Amino acid sequence: MAHINIHVPKLPTDQEFTEELLSKHASVSTLYRRALWVTGLLFMLGVAAFIARAVSDGISVNDRPAWGYLAATVAFLLTTAGAAPVIAIAMRVVKAHWQRPLTRVAELYSVVGLLTLLLTIPLLLMIPPAAGRRTIWFQDTDPPTLGLATDGKIFGAPHLYDALAITLLVICGLALLFISSLPDMAVLRDRQIGRGKNFVRFMSHRWKGTWKQWKVSRSAVILLGIFYFMFLIYTITLFCVDFSLSLVPGWRDAIYPTFQSLNALQAGLATTIVTLYLVRKFCHLEKYIGVEQFWGASKILLALSLLWFYFWWSGFIVFWYGRTPQEQDLLQLLMFGPYRYAFMFAFILNFLLPFLILMWNAVRKTVWGPPLAGACILVGTFLDKVRLYVPSWSVTDPLSGHSLKHIPSTNLPDVLDVAMVVGAIGGAVFLWLAVSKIIPVISLWEMREGISLKTVKRFLRRDILVHGKPE
Known part of the structure; x- marks a missing residue:
């Protein structure tokens, strides 16, 4: 069946779209260079702060309090960033037309x-072994895992399995990016356009x-x-349990x-929406990224914001x-203790503000409304x-x-903490x-x-x- 839409934009031809996107991909603006330099410098600043913190405080199980902000x-x-590819995966599965630019x-x-x-x-080096404490990794050791109900020992837990989970997630994500961008890299190869020509030629030569x-x-x-979706859920489960929950007695x-x-x-959806808005604005792609993309994504974001409150309340x-x-x-x-302000603002920005913004269809059906909610999230x-x-x-108990013997006071970030946080986020944007x-920011095929x-x-x-139904 065909889908009828009363809003009729001017449809570009296949050739017009390809030529315009390839032209934008090949060009490098001054703003892009500046953004690359700024984020690269922030990343180097974060590396320097990491080295300084490692030298001054060390990297061991007993040095864990100094690394909380990096964790x-x-x-x-x-x-x-780790969850953003899932958005593309989900939209492909349901074959949504509006997902193509994102x-x-x-x-x-x-x-x-x-x-x-x-x-x-380095964070793994500061996670204590599973023996002698409550954890999901039951170990029949001396001392054993608290609450142990079975005999046996899980080799390398938790460090080996946490590292393996994240590694498999990264490999799967890179493979997904490579396979999905292969047709586009072939176009760049044939036209000799863009950066990294040798890399593109090598990756797409077949x-x-x-x-x-x-x-x-x-x-x-x-x-x-x-x-990728399965590895993401598995990785987040292990990470949040081993890097936070199991470190607090009781x-x-x-x-x-x-x-x-x-x-x-x-x-992940908020990251995609905010990035899509910035790409639309600074790459001048208003012709191909319109209200439809933000309107469609905002409905899902509203539902996820309500679910955020539901699961928080359930716990x-x-x-x-x-x-x-x-x-x-x-x-x-x-x-409600030392970190009550962080919790209050997290509650407002993750649930209350997105709900108040996205509950109105007139706001959802705009280019600025969903990105605003995404930035809050x-x-x-x-x-x-x-x-x-x-x-x-x-x-430190x-x-x-x-149970806790005492509640630690607020661990406010120092200069090194701020530098590591900004550097890590800057490094992510730089990448x-x-x-x-190297790979077009919009999927050509x-x-x-x-x-x-x-x-x-x-x-x-x-x-x-009229939209035709794919396959």
Whole structure:
């Protein structure tokens, strides 16, 4: 069946679209160079701060309180950039027409996984072994894992499996980006356009565009997308448990991994929407990125914001209703104590403001409304990671205990913390910008497919836009 839309934009031809996008891809503006320099310098500043912190405080299990903000930043990158490719995957699965301009924007964040993996390595050195404390990795050792109900020992837990999970996620994301961009790299290869010509030529030298190659490519994109989604949920589950929950004596929350996974979907979509707005504005792609993309994404973002509140409430009410001394200490540590302002702003920015912005269809159906809500969610997500990971890494009580002995005071960031946070985020933006000049920021083959499935026909006294159904 055809889909009828009363809004009839002027449809570009396949050739017009290709020539315009290739021209924009080949050009390098002054603003782009400045952004690359600024983010690159911020990243180098973060590297210098990391070295200074490692020299002054060390990197060991006992040095964990000094690295809380870096742990929160890694969790933030995993939740935002790491989850962004899932948006492209989901939109491809449901075959939404409006998703075509945003899939590549989301997939390019796969390269940020390399930075996330690199930053995770020193954090792993500060995670204590599973023996003698409560953790999901049951160890029959001396001392054993608290609450051990079975015999046996899991080799390398938790360090090996955390590292393996993030590594598999990064490999799957890079493979997804490579397969989905292969037809576009072949176009750049044939026309000798863009940066990294030798790299593009090497990566796409086998692509001829045969029917068999297209069939394999489409199947591989779907298959890799499914695996990426599974690895993302698995990685976030392990990361939030091993890098925060299990570091606080007495913290037991079965909903916490699900809440963090849901937050990743929300923040990943917010990252994609904000980036799409910036690409539209600064790359002058208003002709191809219109209201339709933001309107469609805003409905999903509204639903995810409501789910954020639902899962937070589901975890919170257990502690609030029981209010044992142990649960009251956890509420003080994570929500109402030293980090209450971070929690309050996270609640407002992750749920309240996005809900108030996106509840109005007149605002959802704009170019600026969904990006505004997305920007609020990104800031709120970072504050949420701060109030979860910084206090967890500040706890100095023996992990063999059943509850907190004392609640640590607020760990305010110093100059090195700020530099590492800004440097890590700057490094993520730098990687995205750099790769966007090697691989087109908008998928050429998907957009050309979309153009071929559109036509304008006369119906009674008006022109209507008819969308063909793909496959």
